[in-house]
Every structure is written in C-alpha cells, then in structure tokens.
Amino acid sequence: MPAPDTAKYEALSVESAAAVRQQSAWQRVKRNLSVRLGGTALAVLLLVALAAPFLGTVDPTLFDAASRDLLPGKSGEITTLEGETVKHTFLMGSDSFGRDIYSRVVYGTRVSLFVGVSTALLALAFGILLGLASGYLRWLDGPLMRVMDGVMAIPAILIAIALVAMWRGSLLTVVVAIAIPEIPRVTRLVRSLVLTIREEPYVEAAISLGTPTLKIMFGHILPNTIAPLLVQGTFICAAGILTEAILSFLGVGLPPDIPTWGNVMAEGRAQFNEYPHNIFFPGIFLAVTVLSVNILGDGLRDTLDPKMAKRV
C-alpha cells in the first residue's frame, strides 16, 4: 500500500498543529512563591551573618558583671577587650554573665548557616557515592542497604549525641556527627533513582551505543538526580540547623565559647521564669531560619520533583 504523500498531509496531522510549549524547569522554580519567600528570607539571613560586625553588635564574648540579666531595651555597660567600659543598649537584653544577647544571636547566624550547609553538603556527597555504588554494584547493594537500615534504626539525635560525646564538641565534629545519620536517606534516594533511571529507554540506548558505564553514570544518571537531591539537601540543611541547636541546648554540642543559638538558650534555661528573653530571641531566629529553609525546600520540591511529596 503506497505511503501517503507526507508533504501534502503534514499540515493536516494533529502533531504538527500543536507547538510544544513548555517552560524550562528553572523558570518554573523562579516563579514559585515558596521559593521566592524562603529564598529571600535566607538571603537576608546570609547578609546578617556576613555583615554581623556592622550591625550594631559588639564582640559576642564580651561581658560585664554590672550588666547582668538586663531586660531587652535596657542600656548598660560593656567592657571591651582593651579594658574600656562603654555604654551599650542591650536590644535583646543580656544573659547571666552580662553578655549582649543581640550580638550573640546575630553572630550565631553564622554558625547555624555554616552548620546547616556543611551538613547538607557532606551528607549529599557521601550519600551520592554510596548510592551510586549500591545501585551499580550488585554484590555491594545487599550488605550496604542492611547497614543503612541499621543506621536509620537508631534515632538520629542519639547518634549525633553519642558521637559528639566521644569526639568532644567542635565545629568539625558537630557537623560530621549530624551529617552521619542523614547519609542513609540520601543513599537510599540515590540508589532508587539509579535503579529507575537505568531502566529508562534513553539509558538503554546509550548502552547500546557503546557508552562506557562511567560516562553513563555521570552523563545520564547523575544530571537527572540533581533535582530531587537539591530538594533533599535543603531539608537536610534545615534538620542540621535544628539538630545543632538541640545538641547545644542539651549541653552536648558546640563548646560554650562559640555563640550559637542553642548555647544561648542553654545558658538561659535556668532563669526562664524571670528572664525569658534568653530563650525567646534566639528561639525566634532559629524558628525563622529553619522555617525559611523548609519553605524553600517545599517550593523546590513542588516545582522540581512533585513525586517526592510522599517520600519521607
């Protein structure tokens, strides 16, 4: 049966009638309200962290016995490193040592953002490596997944607490201790992505075109995992910030000389009844930061990877 005259009928075919207009993923992301909201808030917080010395703060370790337990807004005195006594308004009050809460909270932003981002990056890096290995090396998959299941069976906080207790609190150990329990979830995610993407026809086409395995891994599979990993990364960041605060609050986190929101709250615990500002101000900053990261993550997930809504 002769083929239809394609040139004449091309115009009539439904397919050519519809121009396929699709917004690129990046544009969708930029237009999403949650992304904008969370992103803006985080940008502001980043600015605060970077510009900390210029925001009316003093060195957060400075204290003055005469200025102890001042309520927010009161003014008092601060002894600088050089030994001078300077007048200072304690915008958020002072703690039981006479330190300026405002300064400690503002500088605390640096620590929290650093911990959040580092935790996420570390967990992602190891998770990707392990997930790729698990997806591609059949013999490794079984045992590795059992180990991951085992790590996930131990509540993350307990792992972090135990590790910090053993390694002594410092910025490095806290980041590592918080990142370790997050690695299994990333590994599982990457592994399942590897397994599903490998079944896609375009990967099979690449195999039959003679593309070596490593090239397939990095050229075809990884680029298609960026979206879900980015979403997962933001949630790890939020969890990292929270966990660090909890660890510091419980007294098993960063050493007390580093100003973190958790430390400030830990120190203010005992006098919560009379001086709640020790807890509330850092608490608000903490909540706002984590909220912004979570909102950003939600927005990213809705635009980049809606299937993830059901995965935990």
Place this chain on the structure above:
Amino acid sequence: MSTSQTPVLEVRNLSIALPPGSDRATAVQEVSFSVNRGEIVCLVGESGSGKSVIAQGMMGLLPKVLPVLGGTILLEGEDITTASAARLRELRATRMSMIFQEPMTALNPVMSCGDQIDEVLREHTRLSPEERRRKVLDVVREVLLPDPERIVASYPHQLSGGQRQRIMIAMALVLEPVLLIADEPTTALDVTTQAQILRLVQELQARHGTGVLFITHDFGVVAEIAHRVAVLRLGGLVELGDKHEVLKRPQHDYTKMLIGSVPTLEPRQTTPDASAPLVLETRGLDKTYRDRAWFGKRREVHAASEVTLQVRRGQTLGIVGESGSGKSTVARCVVRLIDPSAGEIRLGGEDIATLSARHLRPLRKRVQIVFQDPYRSLNPRRTVGEAIIEGPVNYGLSRDAALARARQLMELVRMDPGALDRYPHQFSGGQRQRLCIARALAVEPELLIADEAVSALDVSVQAQVLALLEEIRERLNLAMLFITHDLRVASQVCDHVAVMSSGKVVEYGEANEVFLRPKHEYTKALFAAAPGKDFVFGGG
C-alpha cells in the same frame, strides 16, 4: 417518556473549554451528534482530538478546569448539562454507564470484585442482600466469566486483564442503562482478548438494546463494530455518517488522510531475495528467569526458548505476538541489553551471545534499536544533537565530524538540521521517534531493530514513520527486525514473519505465506481476532 424515535443521547453544539495556557481555547468546539437505541456510534480521533473529554462530559465527570461553555446534552430527552449534582448521581449507572481504558487501575484494588458490583445495587436500589447477591452472580454469568462464585470473591489483582474488563462491563450494565459510554476499553488488551470483549459488547448491546458511544483511535475496531462513525479533529467534528460511507467514501480531507494511513492486512507481494547476505542469525536462543525466593515455590519463566531466526540484508523480519510472547525479550537479547541464557546470536557471522563487555563494545554498533516510548527515549537534559553524536563519538569520530554526520541524518529523517541544539521537550512524539531513528543510524549499523517503535503513535504519524523506515531501509540497504503486536503494521513492512507465543516461535516464513495461509492454530486465531479484518478501507 421516550418513543423509539427519541435518540438515547443527543449532543447539540457542545463546547468545553480548556484551561488557560493550553494550545487552544476549547477541548471541544460546537460538536453535535446523537446515539439511538440499539446503535453503536464510534467516536474516532487522534490524540488531542477531544474524544475522551466528550466521553467524560457525557457523564458529568469533567474536572472543574474543563467547564462546559455551551450547548446541551440530552439523555433520553432530559438536559443533563443543567442537571443538579444529585440528579447526575442518580442517572449514573442507572440510565448511563461508563467503562474505561485500563481495567487494572479502574478497579479498587482492596475491594473484592463482587463488592464493587454490589455497591452499584446498594446505592441505586432497595433490594435485599440475597436479591443483590443473586443479581451480581447473574450479571457475572452474563459477561461470560466462568465460576461466578469464585470470581465474585476475588480481588482485581487475581484476575487477568480481559476478566477485569468483563467485571467493569458487569458493573456498568447490571442496572441495564440505556446508554453505555466506552472510553477505549480494549486499547490496553491483547488482540485476542480484544476480540472477545468486542464480541461481548456487541452481544450485550443487541440483547438489551443499549445505545453505545464507543471511543477509539483504532479504525479496525471501528470497522468491526460500528453502525455509525463520527470523526473528531482538534475538538471539532469533521465527519459523521454511516460506517460504510465514512470508511469507504470519506468526504473530508482529514478523514481521507486518516483512512489512507490505516495499514491494510494484505501482505506485500514481493519475493525476498534468498541469496542476500545474512546479517543476523539466532540459533536456539533461550532466556529463562529463575525466581530465587526463599519461601514459596521456585518458579522458572521461559521468556524465550529455542528461538531460531534469520534476517538478510535489505530485508525486514517481523516478530509478531501478544504481550508475554517473548518478542521484546528476543530483541533485547540481540542488542545484548539482557544476556541470553543459552543459544547463539550471530551478527555478520560472529557470535555475540556470550562476549564480555569489553569484547562486545566494538561490535555493538552493528545493531541498533529504536524503542516504543518516544517520550522516554531521549535524555531530557541533553540537546538532541548531543544525543545523536553520542554513538559516533564513542567509536572515535571527532565532534565536528559527528555533528556533520548528524546534520546529514536529520535530513534523511526529514527534519530541520538546524534543530540540533533544541531539547527533546520541544518536539512532538512522532518527531522524537525520527530523532531516535537518526541516533540509531549515526553509528552506521547493519541491523536496525524497531521494538514496537510505532505503537505509541497516532495512526497518521505512524504511517509517516513507517514510510520513513521503508525509505531508509531501501536507501541504506539495511536489515530490519520489526517487533510489533499490530498485524496490520507487520503486513505492511515485513518480508518475513515469525509468530511467537509463550516464548516459542510457532510459525515462521515469508509474509505472503504466513498471512494468507497460516498453518499453526495460534496464528490462525491471531488473524481471526484482528478487528475489521474483512473490511476494505477506502476504495469507494
């Protein structure tokens, strides 16, 4: 009160809107047709024609983003576009019913089949439990399901696709509605199962005098069961009339084009050259899957066994079969995407069945494959140019030389060479398939495998791609292995045909012989089940 002359369904100037941002304003524009008692009206169209929207619109099942803009729908004279939600619910299943395309997902997986039919009775009647049970068993018997007691207690996952569709029909017809809307109910079924379901629908419809609105894209099905035909294009009705008129003497250009695109079941009359060099030969190809469960029985599935085939240069071998026949398994073994359990696969004389990955690589370019789903066959994050040059670059060609070859190939597949820097999502399904063909040809293979490569395409686009494949095969003197379940497509392109069932080749020979004088029982049954097989399209 309806006389025998009042149509069961009457649609007048119906328009349904699409959400803003779609490529046209309306899904359906000013469509009018009717369905009479005891009549089957087939609504045919390609993708995007609006046929499914109309089907759901009849039942009032459209989502809020697809509002009815104008027109009326009269069910036995009653205007249902203005009916209240409560009235619509009353009418559903009692006066009008619907069956859908995918029987597995259309049934609630956690409810027994009997309960799902019973639900209809509980909602719309006041029968006692014993009466309901009797009625359920009766209707299950009526749809010709064996052992009704067991079926009624079973869950959907325990039944086959055909059985599930019968359950759906039972649910739809238990209260004897006057109108049945069938939205592509056989598209997801095998050819033989499809034939059974079509016959069932015809019998039930004749017995109860039901009016049927049958949505489909398959002209064979239209030829088999329709009384009247309505052709839709981009939301508008372009032709409406008696089956024989529309299918043999189409008036509208679009209909003419569609009818012209339908492949015939007449095989080609050429005699293939038996002396052409052998490109592919398989001997005793076997693929067995063993289920190594700790508990439960160890099962062995012979996806392919004792498959022996030959393809010569410049010729096309078709492998025809239903799902589970093993035809795709054979294709994937030949490309070494899966490893055969036993047997030889000789490409140009060399056996590649057991080669290690390292030794296999240089030979991979000899055989390439085009897959079924054009929407998943291209990496969404790479330009199509990158996709096409991946192969040649793997085999040592420089990027520039590869790009030059890519441009030539684009012309070969009738696409604009300047489009190489676009992304897959900017192309339609048929265009993507052409790109996949270009990608496969880029490494200059001797054998091209098309694994259901046109099954997911509209009939007009399918015709274009098939013509393209023919042209390429002649120009490049390629050998082709064509996997398909569609007998019409097979008859159009194949020189030789192998029919597979349950992993074995049951019949193998020249297309002429196999199609016109089938020997094996299964082959005969397969051809007997092809819808519209005795119908001659077009030709006045």
Place this chain on the structure above:
Amino acid sequence: MYAFLARRLLSTIPVLLVVAVLVFMMLRLTPGDPAAILAGDAANTEQIARIRTNLGLDRPILVQFGIWFGNLLQGDLGESFYYKTKVAALIGQRLEPTLSLATMTILIAVLVAVPLGVLAAWRFGGWFDRTLMGFSVLGFSIPVFVLAYILIWIVSLKLGWLPVQGYKRIADGVGPWLTHLALPSVTLSIIYIALIARVTRASVLETLGEDYIRTARAKGLPESSVLVRHALTNAAVPIATIIGIGIALLIGGVVVTESVYAIPGLGRLTVDAVLARDFPTIQGVILLFSFAYVAVNLLVDLSYVFFDPRIRY
C-alpha cells in the same frame, strides 16, 4: 501471605545485628585510648589499666564483641559507671515515664493528624488546606524545646492551668499523671502531627487521583462513599508507614522534651549519661530505642496484611 510474614520477620535480624555492631563500635571508634577516655582526664595510668582489664579492652576485638553480645542476649547490658547499678535496672526504673509520654503523644498525634490530613486533601486548594500546610511547615520548623518554652510560658506561668515540670506515676493517681503529662505530650505531638498530616494529605491526594476513584464516581456514588470506602482504604498503607517511620523523630523529641519538662525518663537518662560519659548506659539506651523502632516498624509492616489484599493472596 506467609512468605511475606516470614520474610519480613527474618529481615529484622540483620538490621538488629547491624545496630548491635554499630553501637558496639561507637565506643571503640573514638580517637585515642577508650580506657583513658572512660577514666577521664584526671585518672592515672593505674586506674586506666584497671578500667582496661575490667572492660576486657585488652582482649581481641572479636572476643570483646562476642562477650558483649552474649551478655546482651541474656539481658545484661552491663553496669553504669556513673550510677553504679546495672544498666538494665536503670532502664527499668525510667521506662514508665517515657512510655507514657510516647504513647500519649502517638495517640494525640494520630487522632488529630489523620483527620486533618484527610480533610485538607478532600478540600484541596481551599483555605483549610492552605492553613494546614502553613501550620505544618511551622510545626516542623520550630524546635521542640522552643515550642515547649512557649507553651510553658503561656499555659503554666501565665495561665497557671498546668504544672510546669515533673512527672507523677500512674500509681500515684491518674489525675496528676495526666496533668503532668498533658503539656509535654502536646508539645511533642505537634511535630508528629505536622509530619503525619502532611503525608496523610499527600497520600489521600494521590489516591484521589487514581482511576478507580473516577470509576466510583461514574457509578453514581456520593462523595462521602468515594472518600471513605475507596480513597481512605487505599491510602491506609502509606499513612501507616509514615507513622512507623516517624517514631525515630518521636524518640529524638522525647530526649529533648524530657529535658525541658524535667521528666525522669529514658531521654533524661541519655543526656545525663552523655554528660557523664557513662558509656554502658549510653549503649544500653541506644540499643533499647533502636530495637523499639525496629519493633514498631515490624508491626506496621505486619498490619499491611489487613489493609492490602494483594499481600494476603
């Protein structure tokens, strides 16, 4: 079905083994000499050597593990350095408060969150849905202890309705038990509610998009039947799953909550043990919590048998 049950039961064994090994290794993974760390900074070499012999740290590591694991199987979790009692006994004393807190929290959370999530999915895009989603992100983002302090401030200090801290055993009267437990369990349940409500909503939404829902409507069923008999029955599995997985979060929260509300449970014990570097206790508590997590998830998986006939047959 029996294959599923057997497989599921057996698969917990490797996980529990891995947990045991990990917990065992935690102490041995510290840089430096474990005995010195245990002895503390002020110990002399004699004391360190004694500790080393006592704990068997001078034996090969596999032997150490063997002994430790053997004791474990007999229920002997060692002896606490700090409290000078058997760890198992210590845990026994602190078990009731934690169990009460956890149970109360789970009950509140599930009873509140599931209906909220279902309602949000049903009225998708409406004001209720958006409000719930907003609150759930908030609930997720405010750390438990900040929330605790806010609630204490409002309810206990300002309104005086409930006691600020402490715990009363059931044996001493259900009334006081409840009033002391109310604030902590509400605080803790908020995170759990945020999580469960979200996932419930997502599951129900996904279920409502399935083909069989369209079929149910095509049969003329009222929306309430569609929701309950068709959507919820299918969404039950993912909802049950998240309740199980969320236990890990719950346990983390328990540690903090007990700390803020001064409840003498296992969470407080953990923190105190960590501050005192009391490794046997730390190990014992971690083991217990992990086993509890595995057990709960096992129960959840076994419940699938009721929800999903595809597993039964």
